[in-house]
Structures are given as C-alpha cells and as structure tokens.
Amino acid sequence: MSLLEIKNLSIHFVTRYSDVHAVNGVDLTIEEGKTLGLVGETGAGKTTTALGILRLIQKPQGRYESGEIIFKGKDLLKATDDEMRSVRGNEISMIFQDPMTALNPILTVGDQIAEVIHLHGKCSQAEANERAVKMLEMVGIRAERAGEYPHQFSGGMKQRVVIAMALACNPSLLIADEPTTALDVTIQAQVLEMMADLKKGRGTAMLLITHDLGIVAENCDDVAIMYAGEVIEYGTLERIFHNPKHPYTLGLFGSIPSLDKDEERLHPIEGLMPDPAALPAGCKFHDRCAYATDECASCEQELAEMESGHKVRCARVMKGEI
Amino acid sequence: MTRKKQRDEKLAANLTELTRKQGQWREVLMRLVRNKVGMFGAILCIALVILCIGAPLFTKWDPYEQAVINKFIYPGREHIFGTDDFGRDLWARLIYGGRYSLLIAFGATCFSTCMGVLLGSIAGYFGGRTDLLITRFLDILQAIPSLLLAIAISSALGSGPFNTMLAISMGGIAGGARMMRSVVMSIRGNEYIEAAKATGSSNARTIATHVLPNTIAPLIINASLSIGGNIMSISGLSFIGLGVQAPTPEWGSILAVGKTYIRDFWPLVVFPSMFIAITIFGFNLFGDALRDALDPKLKD
Amino acid sequence: MGELIRVEHLKKYFNTPGGKLHAVDDVSFVINEGDTLGVVGESGCGKSTLGRTVLKLIEPTDGKIFYKGRDITDITEKENKQLRKKMQIIFQDPYSSLNPRKTVSELIADPLKAFHMLDKAGRAQKVAQLMDVVGLSQRFANSYPHELDGGRRQRIGVARALSLDPEFIVCDEPVSALDVSIQAQILNLLQDLQRDRGLTYIFVTHDLSVVRHISTDILVMYIGAMVEKCGAKDLFKAPLHPYTKGLLSAIPVPNIDHVREKVKLQGELTSPIEPKDECRFIARCPYATEACKQHMPEFQEVAPNHFVACHNVKTINNM
Numbered sequence: 001m002s003l004l005e006i007k008n009l010s011i012h013f014v015t016r017y018s019d020v021h022a023v024n025g026v027d028l029t030i031e032e033g034k035t036l037g038l039v040g041e042t043g044a045g046k047t048t049t050a051l052g053i054l055r056l057i058q059k060p061q062g063r064y065e066s067g068e069i070i071f072k073g074k075d076l077l078k079a080t081d082d083e084m085r086s087v088r089g090n091e092i093s094m095i096f097q098d099p100m101t102a103l104n105p106i107l108t109v110g111d112q113i114a115e116v117i118h119l120h121g122k123c124s125q126a127e128a129n130e131r132a133v134k135m136l137e138m139v140g141i142r143a144e145r146a147g148e149y150p151h152q153f154s155g156g157m158k159q160r161v162v163i164a165m166a167l168a169c170n171p172s173l174l175i176a177d178e179p180t181t182a183l184d185v186t187i188q189a190q191v192l193e194m195m196a197d198l199k200k201g202r203g204t205a206m207l208l209i210t211h212d213l214g215i216v217a218e219n220c221d222d223v224a225i226m227y228a229g230e231v232i233e234y235g236t237l238e239r240i241f242h243n244p245k246h247p248y249t250l251g252l253f254g255s256i257p258s259l260d261k262d263e264e265r266l267h268p269i270e271g272l273m274p275d276p277a278a279l280p281a282g283c284k285f286h287d288r289c290a291y292a293t294d295e296c297a298s299c300e301q302e303l304a305e306m307e308s309g310h311k312v313r314c315a316r317v318m319k320g321e322i
Numbered sequence: 323m324t325r326k327k328q329r330d331e332k333l334a335a336n337l338t339e340l341t342r343k344q345g346q347w348r349e350v351l352m353r354l355v356r357n358k359v360g361m362f363g364a365i366l367c368i369a370l371v372i373l374c375i376g377a378p379l380f381t382k383w384d385p386y387e388q389a390v391i392n393k394f395i396y397p398g399r400e401h402i403f404g405t406d407d408f409g410r411d412l413w414a415r416l417i418y419g420g421r422y423s424l425l426i427a428f429g430a431t432c433f434s435t436c437m438g439v440l441l442g443s444i445a446g447y448f449g450g451r452t453d454l455l456i457t458r459f460l461d462i463l464q465a466i467p468s469l470l471l472a473i474a475i476s477s478a479l480g481s482g483p484f485n486t487m488l489a490i491s492m493g494g495i496a497g498g499a500r501m502m503r504s505v506v507m508s509i510r511g512n513e514y515i516e517a518a519k520a521t522g523s524s525n526a527r528t529i530a531t532h533v534l535p536n537t538i539a540p541l542i543i544n545a546s547l548s549i550g551g552n553i554m555s556i557s558g559l560s561f562i563g564l565g566v567q568a569p570t571p572e573w574g575s576i577l578a579v580g581k582t583y584i585r586d587f588w589p590l591v592v593f594p595s596m597f598i599a600i601t602i603f604g605f606n607l608f609g610d611a612l613r614d615a616l617d618p619k620l621k622d
Numbered sequence: 623m624g625e626l627i628r629v630e631h632l633k634k635y636f637n638t639p640g641g642k643l644h645a646v647d648d649v650s651f652v653i654n655e656g657d658t659l660g661v662v663g664e665s666g667c668g669k670s671t672l673g674r675t676v677l678k679l680i681e682p683t684d685g686k687i688f689y690k691g692r693d694i695t696d697i698t699e700k701e702n703k704q705l706r707k708k709m710q711i712i713f714q715d716p717y718s719s720l721n722p723r724k725t726v727s728e729l730i731a732d733p734l735k736a737f738h739m740l741d742k743a744g745r746a747q748k749v750a751q752l753m754d755v756v757g758l759s760q761r762f763a764n765s766y767p768h769e770l771d772g773g774r775r776q777r778i779g780v781a782r783a784l785s786l787d788p789e790f791i792v793c794d795e796p797v798s799a800l801d802v803s804i805q806a807q808i809l810n811l812l813q814d815l816q817r818d819r820g821l822t823y824i825f826v827t828h829d830l831s832v833v834r835h836i837s838t839d840i841l842v843m844y845i846g847a848m849v850e851k852c853g854a855k856d857l858f859k860a861p862l863h864p865y866t867k868g869l870l871s872a873i874p875v876p877n878i879d880h881v882r883e884k885v886k887l888q889g890e891l892t893s894p895i896e897p898k899d900e901c902r903f904i905a906r907c908p909y910a911t912e913a914c915k916q917h918m919p920e921f922q923e924v925a926p927n928h929f930v931a932c933h934n935v936k937t938i939n940n941m
Contacts, residue, residue, distance in 0.1 A: 214874030
C-alpha cells in the first residue's frame with residue numbers, strides 16, 4: 001500500500017467576484033521512503049496541493065470540490081479536526097520556502113524545536129529539550145547554538161533549523177515547498193545533501209515542490225509536472241528525463257540554458273499560464289502549444305498511461321502524433 | 323477560436339481607447355462615486371458645509387441675541403435644539419458656529435499637513451544630516467505639549483480665528499512630519515526610486531512624481547483623523563479664553579459651556595458633541611473612500 | 623570593436639558600526655563594445671554594488687571608471703546627468719522597480735520627461751515604438767503594473783531602460799524573479815536587443831547557467847574581490863579557482879546521466895567587514911595552505927584571457 005494516495009483532488013477558491021480553479025483533478029501517489037518531485041511554474045497549483053494535503057486551505061474561500069487524500073489507509077478529508085492536528089507536524093510535516101519568516105523571532109531555536117516535540121511526543125520538557133539539541137546536531141548545527149535566536153543565524157542555517165523542526169517528530173512524510181529557493185547555490189547544495197542523507201537514514205518519504213528541474217534530477221524518484229492545476233505528465237525520474245513527451249514539459253526543458261551545450265537562442269514557451277479564474281476549455285495548454293489542433297481546444301484531455309510508469313495528459317502524444 | 327481571440331483583442335482595445343479619453347481623474351471620480359459608504363460620508367460633510375454657509379436660511383434666530391427669560395428651554399417647536407444659558411437658540415448657534423469650527427479645523431489641518439509633508443519628505447528622502455536636523459527640530463516641537471504650545475502662540479499672537487488656526491496647526495506638524503518621514507523612507511527603499519535616479523530624474527522631480535503620489539493613502543487618513551482632533555483643540559483654547567472669543571459661536575466653546583450644566587441640562591452637551599462627532603465621522607468615511615479611489619491597485 | 627567601459631582598481635567601502643564593509647574591493651576590467659560581462663557570485667559578494675558603482679549611482683571610494691576612454695569618476699552633477707542617457711540599468715524585482723501609481727506608458731515615458739525630450743505626441747509615438755520593440759501589446763498602455771504578470775513587468779523595465787537609447791546597460795539579476803519559461807523569453811529579448819542595437823551589458827546574476835548563455839566574459843566575485851575571470855565557455859570547461867569549481871559543481875543539472883566531479887564547499891560566506899589580509903576564501907577552501915594566510919593572492923593571468931586570484935592555482939590544477 002502506498003503511503004499517500006491523492007485521488008481526483010480539486011480545490012477551488014470561491015469569492016464573490018471569481019471562482020479560481022487552483023487544483024483540478026490531481027492524482028498522485030507517494031510510496032514509503034520515496035521522493036516525489038512536483039514541478040511547475042508560479043500559479044500551477046503546487047503549493048495549494050501541498051496545503052490541501054494538510055487541510056490548511058484558507059477558509060471560507062478555499063473549497064474541496066472533490067477527491068480523496070488517503071494517508072496510511074485513512075482519508076484525511078474525512079478526518080476530524082483533532083485527528084488532523086495530530087497528523088500535522090507529527091506524521092506529515094511541512095517546510096516552507098522562506099526560512100526567514102518560518103521561525104518565531106522571540107524564541108530560541110532550541111525552544112522552538114522542543115515545543116514541537118513536547119506537543120506531539122508526550123514527553124517531559126527536559127526530554128524534549130534534549131531531543132531538540134540532538135536534532136540540531138543532526139542538521140549540522142553545534143549544540144551550544146540551541147540557546148541562540150533566529151536572527152543570529154544565516155539563511156542557510158535557519159533553513160537547517162526549520163528542517164530539524166520538521167523532522168523532530170519523525171514524520172513519515174515531509175512536504176518541502178521550494179525549500180532552497182531563497183538560498184545561494186553552494187548553500188542549496190549543502191542543504192539538499194543533508195536532506196537526502198536524513199531521508200535515507202530515517203526512511204522519510206518526501207513531496208518536493210520546486211520549479212528547478214535540476215533539483216528534481218538530483219533528488220527525486222518520481223516526477224509530476226503540473227500546469228494550470230492539473231498534472232500533465234507523471235512518471236519515474238528516468239522516464240520523464242529520458243523521454244519527456246508533453247509539449248509543456250519539452251518547453252520547460254527548452255527554456256533552461258544548458259551548461260555544456262552551446263546554443264544561440266533559448267526556446268521558451270510563448271505566452272503565459274492561463275488565469276486560473278478563467279481556464280480555457282479543452283486542453284489547458286492548447287493556446288500556447290505548437291502542436292495544438294482544433295480538437296485540443298474542445299476536448300478535455302485525460303491523464304493516460306503511455307508506457308509503464310509514465311502518464312501523459314495529451315491526446316496527440318497518446319496517438320503517437322508528437 | 324482565433325476569431326474569438328480577435329474579437330477579445332478588439333474589445334480590449336476599444337475599452338482602453340474609452341478609458342484613455344476619460345482620463346485618470348475621471349476614473350478616480352468614478353471609483354469614488356461607486357463607493358457607497360464613502361459617498362455617505364461625503365454627503366454628511368457637504369450637508370454640514372451647506373448648513374454652515376447658508377446658516378441664515380435654516381434658522382430665524384440670531385445666534386448672538388440674548389434673552390435671559392428664555393434660558394435653558396428644552397428642545398421644542400420654537401427652539402428645535404433648545405436654548406443655552408443666555409437664552410440664545412442652540413440650533414442657530416451651532417450652524418453659525420460651524421463656520422468657525424470647520425474653517426479653523428480645516429485650515430489648521432491643511433497647514434500642518436503641508437508643513438508635515440515638506441519637512442517629513444525632505445528628512446525621509448535625503449536622510450543623513452538633513453534628517454538628523456529636522457528630526458531634532460521635531461523632537462523639540464513634540465516635547466512641548468501641543469495645548470501648551472497653542473496657548474503660547476495664541477497669547478503671543480492674540481486671539482482670533484486666524485491666529486487660533488495657526489496655533490493649533492503647530493501641534494499637528496510634528497506628528498504628520500514623523501509619519502511622512504517613515505513612509506518616505508520606506509518608499510525610498512523601492513527600486514523605482516533608484517530607477518528614476520538612473521534615468522536622470524532630479525531630486526525635486528523624483529520626490530514630486532515618484533515619492534509623494536505614493537504617500538497619499540497615509541496622508542489622507544492622517545488628515546481626516548486630525549480634523550476631529552483639531553476641533554477639540556479649538557474648544558480647549560476657547561475654554562481658557564484664548565481661542566475664539568466669547569460671544570462668537572463655536573462648537574468647542576459651546577461644548578465647554580455645556581460641560582458646566584452636564585447634570586442639569588443635557589442639550590447643551592449632546593448637540594454640540596453630535597455636530598463634532600458627525601463631522602469627524604463624515605470626514606473619516608470620505609477620507610477612506612478617497613484613499614481607495616486614488617489607489618490604482620484597488621480598482622474594481 | 624573598441625573598449626567601452628574600463629574599470630581600474632574600483633573600491634567601494636560602506637561604513638558600518640562594525641567597521642568598513644568591503645563591498646567592492648579592487649576590481650578592474652574592460653568591456654568591449656557589443657560584449658557582455660557576466661558578474662556572478664553569492665548574495666553579499668558585492669556584485670550588485672559593482673554594477674551600480676560602474677553606473678555612478680553609487681560614488682566609488684577609490685579607483686577609476688572610464689567610458690569610451692574618458693574618465694568619468696569625478697565629473698560634475700550636470701555631466702553625470704548627461705551620462706544617464708548613455709548608461710542605464712534594468713532591475714531585479716519587476717515589482718518594486720515600477721512605481722505602482724503610474725501606467726505603463728507613463729513609466730516608459732518617464733525618462734524622456736526627465737530630460738524634456740520630445741513633445742507629448744513625440745513621446746507617445748516613442749512609447750508605442752518601444753512597447754513594440756520589447757513585445758508589449760499596445761492595449762497595456764494604460765494598465766498599471768500590478769495588473770500585469772512578472773514577465774510583462776520586466777518588459778516595461780527593459781523598455782524604460784531603452785527609452786533614452788543607451789549604449790550600455792547594467793542588468794541586475796533581470797530574470798531571477800521570473801519563471802523559467804518567462805525567463806527564457808526575457809533572455810532572448812535581451813539578446814535580440816543587443817544584436818540589433820549594439821548594446822553592451824554587464825549582466826549581474828547568481829544563476830550560472832544563465833550567465834554562461836548570455837555572456838562573453840565572466841567575472842566571479844567572492845566577498846567583494848575578483849576570484850576568476852575568463853571567457854564564458856572556457857570558464858565552464860576548465861574552472862581554475864577552487865571557489866569557481868565549488869560554485870559550478872553546486873548547480874543542480876537537469877540531466878540524470880550527467881556525472882560530474884564535485885568539489886563540495888563547506889560553510890558559508892565569511893564577513894565582508896574589515897577582512898584580514900589573507901585569501902578571502904580561506905575558511906571554505908579545501909586546498910588552503912600556509913601561504914594563503916600570508917596575504918591576499920594577486921589577480922594574475924595564468925592562461926590567455928584567464929585570470930585567477932589563488933596562491934596555489936598551479937598545484938591544484940597540475941599546471
């Protein structure tokens with residue numbers, strides 16, 4: 001059985017003026033101990049999906065239109081608020097993009113980690129403190145720094161603290177929303193390496209949200225590419241990187257300047273992501289797609305299995321026309 | 323599909339053409355009119371101003387005419403708000419008095435806001451030694467209690483509406499300038515200020531076209547709030563005999579007199595307070611609406 | 623083509639309570655007309671300050687800047703203003719670099735107004751033409767920046783920089799805030815403009831794959847100082863400085879078959895305030911020796927057009 005299985009998840013934000021279709025029928029599976037990379041541009045619905053798993057969608061605007069989120073055999077959408085609270089931070093924890101705002105400036109980092117442990121761990125304060133210091137050492141921060149405040153740490157160090165906090169209760173799933181986007185490359189490399197080591201040692205599964213295909217290549221087992229609230233290509237790392245099929249995925253790869261090949265010009269995807277409050281009919285990508293036909297503009301596309309471990313949401317790819 | 327796109331483009335082009343002709347101020351006005359709460363505030367303010375300017379049209383009584391036998395009459399058919407301790411009609415005194423109250427309060431607000439904008443924006447924009455100098459000056463200004471400052475100025479210049487206005491506005495300068503300084507400092511950190519400099523814009527031009535338009539929101543709030551405070555200050559000054567002189571009707575001074583009779587004769591406290599409250603309320607609502615209308619981000 | 627910009631021993635120190643912060647420390651380079659100098663480094667290495675100092679938006683502490691052979695370090699305010707027509711800047715953040723209360727056409731026309739160039743009709747015509755050049759549809763002329771997405775906003779920034787017909791533009795991380803597909807659109811636009819108008823760029827960025835794509839030469843900076851400078855393609859083939867090696871191997875590559883030899887860097891940037899006279903990279907360098915503690919290494923040419931500041935460059939690279 002998979003650790004987490006998302007089936008047909010749809011989340012809309014309904015206000016008086018608009019109906020934003022942020023997530024539309026997303027299916028994802030995360031196996032125990034594996035890392036799933038969720039890739040997409042701003043507004044693709046990656047963060048909403050992640051928050052949706054934890055039931056942290058802003059109310060009353062945010063609404064689950066449909067779907068099931070089955071975690072360890074239990075549907076989180078049917079869980080009570082109390083049950084959800086014991087899941088959050090304990091069994092599923094989340095790391096946000098900006099380490100600067102994720103920490104409380106008036107508490108020492110040691111106290112902040114101990115608080116999480118104390119809350120979920122049912123252990124004494126002294127024990128929690130002790131474990132907090134161990135967690136800090138595990139992410140490469142010296143024990144004596146536990147008594148320091150967040151502003152005394154650099155950005156990379158703060159993100160380490162955040163990771164220590166997220167892993168403090170030994171969750172089985174870690175959701176990391178662009179965990180290294182705010183960091184410099186050399187620091188990013190350090191943090192990613194540390195995360196990979198920790199994950200391996202503890203068997204934690206991870207949902208890694210990023211816009212950087214390079215990070216995906218080096219850290220993930222499976223990849224899902226999102227566009228306009230839909231998963232448009234989904235498969236194992238090898239399948240997606242060796243044999244990308246969807247025109248949007250191809251466009252993403254073409255947009256990145258290569259480090260070893262010389263090319264005069266990049267090949268960007270023309271146009272912009274559609275407004276999630278007014279999604280086009282048919283394939284959401286058709287108006288930017290070089291291969292679009294009239295049929296693409298009218299027919300909804302299905303996420304269909306192209307080969308084993310590789311699904312694509314494009315009728316023309318499935319027919320072998322691209 | 324392409325035809326629909328073309329039609330959309332054309333529609334959008336027509337729309338822009340339309341708005342271009344209307345101009346931006348027209349747009350601001352449209353947004354202002356569409357704000358119902360704001361319009362309610364504006365109507366309150368306008369109604370008050372009309373009442374005050376056209377005071378003789380709305381009452382048959384003379385606000386100065388004393389009739390001791392008629393003193394402390396409760397509101398009724400003859401005197402709709404009753405009469406005061408000298409038997410003068412309260413309604414007449416209030417609408418005539420509004421001329422002074424509103425004019426002084428408005429004038430003082432304008433003056434202190436202008437001074438505040440000037441000092442605050444210079445201090446915030448240039449920083450360094452200029453900032454230090456202006457801030458210290460503001461410190462000194464603020465160290466003196468504003469009423470005391472007003473008393474000092476009034477007694478030096480003598481009483482009378484214009485001097486009262488000047489005296490009251492001094493107390494508002496420091497607060498306005500400080501707020502302005504902090505707003506300008508945060509705007510100065512934006513890259514568009516650097517962009518303006520990089521494209522050869524002089525300091526004065528940068529302040530006028532790029533800094534000041536972005537300070538409008540807090541400025542308007544500050545001004546609309548201080549109008550109310552200023553009306554209260556006038557009453558304070560009038561109370562100790564330095565503001566508007568005795569027989570001249572003025573809301574603050576009427577209220578000050580009413581305070582003496584608060585247990586025995588309620589109309590003398592309630593009605594002037596009501597006028598002051600309505601003014602503050604109206605200006606605040608209108609100020610909020612104006613701020614929203616002037617902010618292009620809140621369009622629609 | 624001839625040289626356009628020459629910078630000699632440029633220094634910019636900021637006063638802080640802790641002492642002098644060496645934002646730019648003894649930087650020299652030459653950029654020829656039509657070329658692009660990429661400046662890379664981690665945040666806090668002084669790359670943005672360098673760009674702004676070359677433009678004279680920040681007064682240098684020491685050193686000289688030449689524009690077409692003319693010393694522009696100590697020129698009058700008036701001459702400085704005239705210089706603005708020739709030298710422009712494109713900013714990183716397409717949100718904070720545009721005045722939220724101005725429409726697109728006002729934003730693009732602003733530099734023209736500042737110089738009292740052209741009449742109203744002439745300006746409108748120029749704005750329309752610029753919008754065309756940067757690929758902004760005319761229907762956005764009266765939109766406000768917040769109504770547009772990041773890519774379109776950045777196009778406004780480009781149009782504004784072009785409005786005075788400059789010869790030289792400092793691009794300060796112009797694509798860092800954008801999504802990859804939009805990033806590629808803007809990069810292509812910048813390259814087209816360079817080709818059509820013969821522009822010269824300084825391209826400041828932390829993104830190494832972008833800098834390789836767009837630059838002629840690349841300058842790597844570390845805590846205010848130059849670390850390595852060489853032709854863009856050569857730098858990626860054979861980086862010589864240990865910091866450059868570490869920086870290059872830290873980039874995640876979207877290619878799963880690519881196995882690279884990795885130089886892992888430990889630790890983080892050390893403080894730029896009153897640095898000691900030693901190699902700035904000493905705390906993180908896996909090859910540090912006693913010599914590195916003695917004094918700062920000289921920036922020397924070790925191969926044709928390949929400069930490195932490292933005491934041990936020969937031993938590290940078996941040269």
